[in-house]
Amino acid sequence: MAGKINDVQLMQLVEAAIFAADKPLNSDDLQSTVLDGFNVSKKRLADTLARLVQDYAGRGISLSETASGYRFITKPELSDYLARLWPERSPRYSRAVLETLALIAYRQPITRGEIEDIRGVSVSSQIMRTLLDRNWVKVVGHKEVPGRPGLYATTKEFLDYFGLKHLNQLPPLPEFQAISLDLADTVVTTGELH
Structure with missing residues:
Protein backbone atom coordinates (compact mmCIF):
# COMPACT_ATOMS: atom_id res chain seq x y z
CA MET A 1 0.00 0.00 0.00
CA TRP A 86 32.98 34.74 -6.15
CA PRO A 87 36.35 36.41 -6.74
CA GLU A 88 37.18 34.04 -9.61
CA ARG A 89 35.71 34.91 -12.95
CA SER A 90 33.75 32.47 -15.03
CA PRO A 91 35.63 31.15 -18.03
CA ARG A 92 35.55 33.56 -20.93
CA TYR A 93 35.07 32.07 -24.33
CA SER A 94 36.61 33.50 -27.47
CA ARG A 95 34.48 34.98 -30.20
CA ALA A 96 35.43 32.01 -32.40
CA VAL A 97 34.14 29.51 -29.81
CA LEU A 98 30.88 31.43 -29.40
CA GLU A 99 30.38 31.83 -33.17
CA THR A 100 30.98 28.12 -33.68
CA LEU A 101 28.56 27.22 -30.89
CA ALA A 102 25.93 29.57 -32.33
CA LEU A 103 26.29 28.05 -35.80
CA ILE A 104 25.89 24.55 -34.38
CA ALA A 105 22.85 25.62 -32.33
CA TYR A 106 21.08 27.35 -35.22
CA ARG A 107 22.10 25.10 -38.13
CA GLN A 108 22.34 21.64 -36.55
CA PRO A 109 23.22 19.06 -37.59
CA ILE A 110 26.22 20.68 -39.25
CA THR A 111 29.71 19.56 -40.23
CA ARG A 112 32.92 21.29 -39.28
CA GLY A 113 33.50 22.05 -42.96
CA GLU A 114 30.10 23.75 -43.24
CA ILE A 115 30.93 25.85 -40.17
CA GLU A 116 34.22 26.85 -41.82
CA ASP A 117 32.42 27.75 -45.06
CA ILE A 118 29.99 30.00 -43.21
CA ARG A 119 32.59 31.62 -40.94
CA GLY A 120 35.12 31.98 -43.76
CA VAL A 121 37.97 30.72 -41.55
CA SER A 122 39.07 27.32 -40.32
CA VAL A 123 37.72 25.96 -37.05
CA SER A 124 40.60 24.86 -34.85
CA SER A 125 40.60 21.51 -33.08
CA GLN A 126 40.82 23.41 -29.78
CA ILE A 127 37.50 25.15 -30.46
CA MET A 128 35.75 21.85 -31.10
CA ARG A 129 37.50 20.24 -28.10
CA THR A 130 36.27 23.07 -25.85
CA LEU A 131 32.67 22.58 -26.98
CA LEU A 132 32.90 18.79 -26.70
CA ASP A 133 34.60 18.95 -23.27
CA ARG A 134 31.85 21.24 -21.96
CA ASN A 135 29.41 18.66 -23.35
CA TRP A 136 27.57 21.44 -25.17
CA VAL A 137 27.86 19.65 -28.53
CA LYS A 138 28.25 16.07 -29.69
CA VAL A 139 28.66 14.12 -32.91
CA VAL A 140 25.21 12.84 -33.86
CA GLY A 141 26.09 11.08 -37.10
CA HIS A 142 28.10 11.38 -40.29
CA LYS A 143 27.23 13.13 -43.53
CA GLU A 144 26.95 10.80 -46.52
CA VAL A 145 29.65 12.50 -48.59
CA PRO A 146 33.27 11.51 -49.26
CA GLY A 147 35.20 11.45 -46.00
CA ARG A 148 31.95 11.05 -44.00
CA PRO A 149 32.51 14.14 -41.82
CA GLY A 150 30.91 14.21 -38.38
CA LEU A 151 27.63 16.05 -37.90
CA TYR A 152 27.53 18.22 -34.77
CA ALA A 153 24.46 19.12 -32.72
CA THR A 154 23.83 20.61 -29.30
CA THR A 155 23.10 18.54 -26.18
CA LYS A 156 20.71 18.71 -23.25
CA GLU A 157 23.61 20.15 -21.24
CA PHE A 158 23.74 23.06 -23.71
CA LEU A 159 20.03 23.70 -23.17
CA ASP A 160 20.40 23.38 -19.39
CA TYR A 161 23.41 25.70 -19.22
CA PHE A 162 21.64 28.40 -21.18
CA GLY A 163 18.34 27.89 -19.33
CA LEU A 164 16.39 26.60 -22.32
CA LYS A 165 13.83 23.84 -22.53
CA HIS A 166 13.76 23.57 -26.35
CA LEU A 167 15.88 24.87 -29.22
CA ASN A 168 12.91 26.91 -30.45
CA GLN A 169 13.51 29.18 -27.45
CA LEU A 170 16.73 30.44 -29.06
CA PRO A 171 16.29 34.07 -30.06
CA PRO A 172 15.84 34.66 -33.79
CA LEU A 173 19.00 36.00 -35.36
CA PRO A 174 18.55 37.93 -38.60
CA GLU A 175 22.24 37.53 -39.45
CA PHE A 176 21.83 33.74 -39.57
CA GLN A 177 18.89 34.11 -41.91
CA ALA A 178 21.03 36.35 -44.14
CA ILE A 179 23.88 33.80 -44.07
CA SER A 180 21.43 31.05 -45.04
CA LEU A 181 20.18 33.11 -47.98
CA ASP A 182 23.75 33.87 -49.11
CA LEU A 183 24.63 30.18 -48.91
CA ALA A 184 21.49 29.21 -50.83
CA ASP A 185 22.39 31.74 -53.55
CA THR A 186 25.90 30.27 -53.77
CA VAL A 187 24.55 26.74 -54.16
CA VAL A 188 22.00 27.77 -56.80
CA THR A 189 24.50 29.87 -58.77
CA THR A 190 27.50 27.55 -58.74
CA GLY A 191 26.02 24.21 -57.80
CA GLU A 192 28.52 23.81 -54.96
CA LEU A 193 29.75 25.52 -51.82
CA HIS A 194 33.07 27.35 -51.83
Whole structure:
Protein backbone atom coordinates (compact mmCIF):
# COMPACT_ATOMS: atom_id res chain seq x y z
CA MET A 1 0.00 0.00 0.00
CA ALA A 2 1.37 3.39 -0.98
CA GLY A 3 1.85 6.08 1.64
CA LYS A 4 -0.14 9.28 1.70
CA ILE A 5 1.27 12.78 1.58
CA ASN A 6 -0.73 15.99 1.88
CA ASP A 7 -0.33 18.94 -0.50
CA VAL A 8 1.85 21.00 1.86
CA GLN A 9 4.20 18.07 2.51
CA LEU A 10 4.33 17.27 -1.19
CA MET A 11 5.25 20.84 -2.08
CA GLN A 12 7.93 20.95 0.63
CA LEU A 13 9.43 17.62 -0.45
CA VAL A 14 9.50 18.50 -4.15
CA GLU A 15 10.95 21.95 -3.41
CA ALA A 16 13.66 20.51 -1.14
CA ALA A 17 14.56 17.76 -3.62
CA ILE A 18 15.01 20.19 -6.50
CA PHE A 19 16.98 22.57 -4.29
CA ALA A 20 19.30 19.82 -3.01
CA ALA A 21 19.84 18.05 -6.35
CA ASP A 22 23.07 18.60 -8.24
CA LYS A 23 21.24 18.38 -11.58
CA PRO A 24 17.80 19.29 -12.92
CA LEU A 25 15.07 16.86 -11.85
CA ASN A 26 12.14 15.90 -14.05
CA SER A 27 8.85 14.34 -12.93
CA ASP A 28 10.14 10.80 -13.47
CA ASP A 29 13.24 11.55 -11.36
CA LEU A 30 11.05 12.85 -8.54
CA GLN A 31 8.60 9.91 -8.79
CA SER A 32 11.39 7.31 -8.70
CA THR A 33 13.34 8.87 -5.81
CA VAL A 34 11.84 11.12 -3.14
CA LEU A 35 8.22 10.31 -4.04
CA ASP A 36 8.76 6.56 -4.33
CA GLY A 37 6.33 4.93 -1.93
CA PHE A 38 3.85 7.80 -2.01
CA ASN A 39 0.63 7.73 -3.98
CA VAL A 40 1.24 10.85 -6.12
CA SER A 41 -0.26 10.99 -9.61
CA LYS A 42 1.55 12.64 -12.51
CA LYS A 43 -1.17 15.31 -12.64
CA ARG A 44 -0.82 16.09 -8.93
CA LEU A 45 2.95 16.35 -9.29
CA ALA A 46 2.59 18.57 -12.39
CA ASP A 47 0.16 20.83 -10.48
CA THR A 48 2.62 21.03 -7.56
CA LEU A 49 5.49 21.95 -9.89
CA ALA A 50 3.34 24.60 -11.63
CA ARG A 51 2.41 26.07 -8.25
CA LEU A 52 6.08 26.19 -7.19
CA VAL A 53 7.01 27.92 -10.46
CA GLN A 54 4.29 30.49 -9.79
CA ASP A 55 5.29 30.94 -6.12
CA TYR A 56 8.89 31.73 -7.07
CA ALA A 57 8.04 34.02 -10.01
CA GLY A 58 8.54 37.32 -8.17
CA ARG A 59 11.58 36.38 -6.10
CA GLY A 60 15.34 36.60 -6.53
CA ILE A 61 15.39 32.96 -7.57
CA SER A 62 12.97 31.11 -9.78
CA LEU A 63 12.09 27.52 -10.51
CA SER A 64 12.92 26.98 -14.16
CA GLU A 65 12.06 24.04 -16.41
CA THR A 66 14.95 23.13 -18.71
CA ALA A 67 15.36 20.28 -21.17
CA SER A 68 16.45 17.90 -18.39
CA GLY A 69 13.98 18.95 -15.73
CA TYR A 70 13.40 21.57 -13.06
CA ARG A 71 16.09 23.55 -11.24
CA PHE A 72 16.36 26.70 -9.22
CA ILE A 73 18.16 29.60 -10.90
CA THR A 74 18.91 33.16 -9.90
CA LYS A 75 17.29 35.98 -11.81
CA PRO A 76 19.55 37.00 -14.73
CA GLU A 77 19.18 40.70 -13.86
CA LEU A 78 20.91 40.02 -10.52
CA SER A 79 23.98 38.32 -12.01
CA ASP A 80 26.27 41.37 -11.82
CA TYR A 81 25.59 41.71 -8.10
CA LEU A 82 25.86 38.00 -7.36
CA ALA A 83 29.15 37.72 -9.25
CA ARG A 84 30.74 39.69 -6.39
CA LEU A 85 30.33 36.63 -4.18
CA TRP A 86 32.98 34.74 -6.15
CA PRO A 87 36.35 36.41 -6.74
CA GLU A 88 37.18 34.04 -9.61
CA ARG A 89 35.71 34.91 -12.95
CA SER A 90 33.75 32.47 -15.03
CA PRO A 91 35.63 31.15 -18.03
CA ARG A 92 35.55 33.56 -20.93
CA TYR A 93 35.07 32.07 -24.33
CA SER A 94 36.61 33.50 -27.47
CA ARG A 95 34.48 34.98 -30.20
CA ALA A 96 35.43 32.01 -32.40
CA VAL A 97 34.14 29.51 -29.81
CA LEU A 98 30.88 31.43 -29.40
CA GLU A 99 30.38 31.83 -33.17
CA THR A 100 30.98 28.12 -33.68
CA LEU A 101 28.56 27.22 -30.89
CA ALA A 102 25.93 29.57 -32.33
CA LEU A 103 26.29 28.05 -35.80
CA ILE A 104 25.89 24.55 -34.38
CA ALA A 105 22.85 25.62 -32.33
CA TYR A 106 21.08 27.35 -35.22
CA ARG A 107 22.10 25.10 -38.13
CA GLN A 108 22.34 21.64 -36.55
CA PRO A 109 23.22 19.06 -37.59
CA ILE A 110 26.22 20.68 -39.25
CA THR A 111 29.71 19.56 -40.23
CA ARG A 112 32.92 21.29 -39.28
CA GLY A 113 33.50 22.05 -42.96
CA GLU A 114 30.10 23.75 -43.24
CA ILE A 115 30.93 25.85 -40.17
CA GLU A 116 34.22 26.85 -41.82
CA ASP A 117 32.42 27.75 -45.06
CA ILE A 118 29.99 30.00 -43.21
CA ARG A 119 32.59 31.62 -40.94
CA GLY A 120 35.12 31.98 -43.76
CA VAL A 121 37.97 30.72 -41.55
CA SER A 122 39.07 27.32 -40.32
CA VAL A 123 37.72 25.96 -37.05
CA SER A 124 40.60 24.86 -34.85
CA SER A 125 40.60 21.51 -33.08
CA GLN A 126 40.82 23.41 -29.78
CA ILE A 127 37.50 25.15 -30.46
CA MET A 128 35.75 21.85 -31.10
CA ARG A 129 37.50 20.24 -28.10
CA THR A 130 36.27 23.07 -25.85
CA LEU A 131 32.67 22.58 -26.98
CA LEU A 132 32.90 18.79 -26.70
CA ASP A 133 34.60 18.95 -23.27
CA ARG A 134 31.85 21.24 -21.96
CA ASN A 135 29.41 18.66 -23.35
CA TRP A 136 27.57 21.44 -25.17
CA VAL A 137 27.86 19.65 -28.53
CA LYS A 138 28.25 16.07 -29.69
CA VAL A 139 28.66 14.12 -32.91
CA VAL A 140 25.21 12.84 -33.86
CA GLY A 141 26.09 11.08 -37.10
CA HIS A 142 28.10 11.38 -40.29
CA LYS A 143 27.23 13.13 -43.53
CA GLU A 144 26.95 10.80 -46.52
CA VAL A 145 29.65 12.50 -48.59
CA PRO A 146 33.27 11.51 -49.26
CA GLY A 147 35.20 11.45 -46.00
CA ARG A 148 31.95 11.05 -44.00
CA PRO A 149 32.51 14.14 -41.82
CA GLY A 150 30.91 14.21 -38.38
CA LEU A 151 27.63 16.05 -37.90
CA TYR A 152 27.53 18.22 -34.77
CA ALA A 153 24.46 19.12 -32.72
CA THR A 154 23.83 20.61 -29.30
CA THR A 155 23.10 18.54 -26.18
CA LYS A 156 20.71 18.71 -23.25
CA GLU A 157 23.61 20.15 -21.24
CA PHE A 158 23.74 23.06 -23.71
CA LEU A 159 20.03 23.70 -23.17
CA ASP A 160 20.40 23.38 -19.39
CA TYR A 161 23.41 25.70 -19.22
CA PHE A 162 21.64 28.40 -21.18
CA GLY A 163 18.34 27.89 -19.33
CA LEU A 164 16.39 26.60 -22.32
CA LYS A 165 13.83 23.84 -22.53
CA HIS A 166 13.76 23.57 -26.35
CA LEU A 167 15.88 24.87 -29.22
CA ASN A 168 12.91 26.91 -30.45
CA GLN A 169 13.51 29.18 -27.45
CA LEU A 170 16.73 30.44 -29.06
CA PRO A 171 16.29 34.07 -30.06
CA PRO A 172 15.84 34.66 -33.79
CA LEU A 173 19.00 36.00 -35.36
CA PRO A 174 18.55 37.93 -38.60
CA GLU A 175 22.24 37.53 -39.45
CA PHE A 176 21.83 33.74 -39.57
CA GLN A 177 18.89 34.11 -41.91
CA ALA A 178 21.03 36.35 -44.14
CA ILE A 179 23.88 33.80 -44.07
CA SER A 180 21.43 31.05 -45.04
CA LEU A 181 20.18 33.11 -47.98
CA ASP A 182 23.75 33.87 -49.11
CA LEU A 183 24.63 30.18 -48.91
CA ALA A 184 21.49 29.21 -50.83
CA ASP A 185 22.39 31.74 -53.55
CA THR A 186 25.90 30.27 -53.77
CA VAL A 187 24.55 26.74 -54.16
CA VAL A 188 22.00 27.77 -56.80
CA THR A 189 24.50 29.87 -58.77
CA THR A 190 27.50 27.55 -58.74
CA GLY A 191 26.02 24.21 -57.80
CA GLU A 192 28.52 23.81 -54.96
CA LEU A 193 29.75 25.52 -51.82
CA HIS A 194 33.07 27.35 -51.83
